[in-house]
Amino acid sequence: xxxxDYQRAADAAGAVxxxxxxxxxxxxxxxxxxxxxxxxxxRPDCLVDVSCLSGGIDETPDGGLxxxxxxxxxxxxxxxxxxxxxxxxxxxxxSGASAQIRNMATVGGNILQRTRCGYFYDxxxxxxxxxxxxxxxxxxxxxxxxxxxxxxxxxxxxHPSDMCVALAALDAMVTVEGPAGPRQVPLIGLHxxxxxxxxxxxxxxxxxxxxxVTLPPNGISARSRYRKVRDRSSYAFALVSVAAGLEMxxxxxxDVRLALGGVAHKPWRALAAEAALRGRLLTDAALxxxxxxxxxxxRGLRDNVFKIDLARRVIVDSLSSLAQARxxxx
Amino acid sequence: MRWTINGAEVDETxxxxxxxxxxxxxxxxxxxxxxxxxQGACGACTVLxxxxxxxxxxALAVQYQGRxxxxxxxxxxxxxxxxxxxxxxxxxxxxxxxxxxxxxxxAVAMASExxxxxxxxxxxxxxxxxxxxxxxxxxxxxxxxxxxxGAYNGIVDAxxxxxxxxxxxxxxxxx
Ligand SMILES: Cc1cc2nc3c(=O)[nH]c(=O)nc-3n(C[C@H](O)[C@H](O)[C@H](O)COP(=O)(O)OP(=O)(O)OC[C@H]3O[C@@H](n4cnc5c(N)ncnc54)[C@H](O)[C@@H]3O)c2cc1C
Ligand code: FES
Ligand code: FES
Numbered sequence: 001x002x003x004x005d006y007q008r009a010a011d012a013a014g015a016v017x018x019x020x021x022x023x024x025x026x027x028x029x030x031x032x033x034x035x036x037x038x039x040x041x042x043r044p045d046c047l048v049d050v051s052c053l054s055g056g057i058d059e060t061p062d063g064g065l066x067x068x069x070x071x072x073x074x075x076x077x078x079x080x081x082x083x084x085x086x087x088x089x090x091x092x093x094x095s096g097a098s099a100q101i102r103n104m105a106t107v108g109g110n111i112l113q114r115t116r117c118g119y120f121y122d123x124x125x126x127x128x129x130x131x132x133x134x135x136x137x138x139x140x141x142x143x144x145x146x147x148x149x150x151x152x153x154x155x156x157x158x159h160p161s162d163m164c165v166a167l168a169a170l171d172a173m174v175t176v177e178g179p180a181g182p183r184q185v186p187l188i189g190l191h192x193x194x195x196x197x198x199x200x201x202x203x204x205x206x207x208x209x210x211x212x213v214t215l216p217p218n219g220i221s222a223r224s225r226y227r228k229v230r231d232r233s234s235y236a237f238a239l240v241s242v243a244a245g246l247e248m249x250x251x252x253x254x255d256v257r258l259a260l261g262g263v264a265h266k267p268w269r270a271l272a273a274e275a276a277l278r279g280r281l282l283t284d285a286a287l288x289x290x291x292x293x294x295x296x297x298x299r300g301l302r303d304n305v306f307k308i309d310l311a312r313r314v315i316v317d318s319l320s321s322l323a324q325a326r327x328x329x330x
Numbered sequence: 331m332r333w334t335i336n337g338a339e340v341d342e343t344x345x346x347x348x349x350x351x352x353x354x355x356x357x358x359x360x361x362x363x364x365x366x367x368x369q370g371a372c373g374a375c376t377v378l379x380x381x382x383x384x385x386x387x388x389a390l391a392v393q394y395q396g397r398x399x400x401x402x403x404x405x406x407x408x409x410x411x412x413x414x415x416x417x418x419x420x421x422x423x424x425x426x427x428x429x430x431x432x433x434x435x436x437a438v439a440m441a442s443e444x445x446x447x448x449x450x451x452x453x454x455x456x457x458x459x460x461x462x463x464x465x466x467x468x469x470x471x472x473x474x475x476x477x478x479x480g481a482y483n484g485i486v487d488a489x490x491x492x493x494x495x496x497x498x499x500x501x502x503x504x505x
Binding site for chain 1: 390392449471475
């Protein structure tokens with residue numbers, strides 16, 4: 001680890017004042033940042049500890065919930081309001097990492113965690129995220145865990161968060177405090193696709209501080225499920241995950257939410273599949289067609305072609321089991 | 331910097347780069363918590379902070395100032411074993427023992443999470459008030475602690491035996 005100064009922020013304004021300085025980084029639970037610093041992939045000269053800021057979960061006037069960026073992943077998943085009104089979010093968080101890591105990890109840090117691509121972690125490999133213009137060793141390398149949607153020749157890494165996949169399906173908004181004052185960014189617009197600049201991972205300006213995530217009132221809690229497919233049944237990142245929510249009117253799809261994890265450089269809201277289903281009769285053919293609509297642009301690499309079929313099957317199976325499931329009325 | 335470690339006030343000057351695990355082992359010579367991977371992937375370094383389990387290898391000691399830290403040395407001692415330590419011996423919950431301090435710290439926190447009714451990924455009803463201590467729940471909740479010797483069956487037996495009766499008693503009390 002390269003040397004750094006440590007300071008604990010007293011409030012958001014103080015954090016931003018310290019955080020906008022080039023070389024400074026915010027510290028949440030440290031479960032990603034400390035690891036990357038130890039590998040000298042991140043080399044901040046100042047850590048601004050924001051883990052003690054924004055630690056509450058509050059009702060919003062319109063009946064939603066606002067979750068502070070400093071709340072731990074474990075506390076979000078254990079919150080009774082989240083479990084009752086946003087079960088998709090609780091499940092997604094509980095599917096991720098381990099109890100120990102969820103106790104440390106914060107909401108803000110989870111959103112801005114970096115990819116687990118092995119070449120990003122290996123300083124001896126070429127990686128356009130670490131050294132823009134260097135090339136990407138994953139494109140022709142071991143790429144079983146890599147992206148099938150929205151990738152570019154410059155980068156095929158995935159965003160590893162489970163929590164963000166649920167937030168994408170739930171239409172969550174992210175509150176950001178920056179040099180230019182506070183603003184709201186929809187979670188599905190926060191992360192970028194890699195394009196030619198995979199080192200720029202979000203639309204946030206340097207020094208921007210995430211202070212909260214807001215969930216709108218409708219948590220699609222009556223029929224929703226987070227399904228995660230991985231190499232072992234726990235404590236592993238997703239190969240493919242699906243956050244799905246369904247609202248039915250008889251046999252017709254009134255509303256549907258679908259987001260995918262493990263497949264792209266960002267949590268992937270499956271808008272094409274949703275559009276293909278909304279207002280339609282929920283038949284097998286409609287489900288297959290919706291999955292096809294989303295996945296027809298998908299491209300496999302040497303080791304991850306299987307993910308395209310896997311994603312198709314998990315989408316179809318998740319939605320058809322939700323359609324058959326008894327509605328949970330609360 | 332100052333912490334409470336196993337009930338005692340500790341005051342040390344350390345580099346800000348020092349992990350909580352290195353503080354415990356290298357500075358304070360508390361060798362219970364182990365360094366398995368140093369990247370959050372094995373759980374051998376698990377300790378309790380204010381009663382909650384964390385991986386001390388990913389924790390910067392500086393960030394945990396003022397907090398109450400408990401390691402395996404604070405849970406039991408030769409001659410005064412923690413009930414879980416006894417259960418591990420009885421059920422062959424270890425072979426080499428390298429993962430055991432982490433397993434036991436982790437399990438102590440798991441028990442309090444269960445008492446609080448916190449769900450896991452395998453909990454069918456997320457809104458249930460109480461959760462049964464089944465082997466399936468225990469396996470999922472303990473998945474952050476790997477065991478190279480594969481003593482998992484003994485570990486699960488030790489934990490279900492120790493905590494399932496307590497959970498049953500809690501339920502009877504509630505009813
Ligand atoms: C072994 C292991 C297994 C894992 N498995 C999974 C898994 O299966 N699924 C999954 O989803 N995740 C998994 N994770 C990742 C884990 O969820 C993340 O490391 C964690 O969520 C990051 O949160 P943190 O608070 O520790 O972030 P930190 O490490 O503190 O920070 C991460 C990044 O976010 C920035 N940051 C932090 N807070 C803010 C803020 N408020 N505003 C702006 N920037 C901020 C930091 O500067 C840093 O760049 C795993 C991690 C490990 C180590
Ligand atoms: S040493 Fe900390 S998790 Fe492996
Ligand atoms: S007993 Fe040897 S690693 Fe678990």
